[in-house]
Amino acid sequence: MELFALSDRVSRLEAQLSAAHGVARLHTLVELAWHLRQRDTRRTIALAEEAEALFDAFPLPESERAALTARLQCIRGEAERLFGELDAAQELADRSLAAFTTLNDGIGCSDAYWLLAGIAGDRGDATRRDACLEKASLRAHAAGDALRASVAE
Numbered sequence: 001m002e003l004f005a006l007s008d009r010v011s012r013l014e015a016q017l018s019a020a021h022g023v024a025r026l027h028t029l030v031e032l033a034w035h036l037r038q039r040d041t042r043r044t045i046a047l048a049e050e051a052e053a054l055f056d057a058f059p060l061p062e063s064e065r066a067a068l069t070a071r072l073q074c075i076r077g078e079a080e081r082l083f084g085e086l087d088a089a090q091e092l093a094d095r096s097l098a099a100f101t102t103l104n105d106g107i108g109c110s111d112a113y114w115l116l117a118g119i120a121g122d123r124g125d126a127t128r129r130d131a132c133l134e135k136a137s138l139r140a141h142a143a144g145d146a147l148r149a150s151v152a153e
Helices: 007-019 022-036 041-057 062-082 086-102 106-122 126-142 146-152
Strands: none
Touching (some): 007 022, 022 041, 041 062, 106 146
């Protein structure tokens, strides 16, 4: 999943969502929520809630369910951070990082570290912020994502 999407990509996801059903809808909801997380946080939460409600409707492989859950935790953590709920954001970011680590998902780990860096920065902890940004960059480099690595640096 890309770190950020341009408006035309978001528009295409919106169009896909209106026609999507089943597991395809679930994946589109998660991707759209990810890309709207800093643009329209309240809508992001609604999309995440719909995605979570669909989990029980479809039999997913456990690894896929875990990856989607971790991504949604990261999305919700970002929302909590933007609303100033730093303790809730921290808990979600930690859970997301743990899940992405278990899944060996370097991109997910990078995103979780990016969120943790933002939370640390909001708390005024520059040392932790910088450490998390370094970890975000390292995980992104290892996963082959030069954009994420560059943004974290």
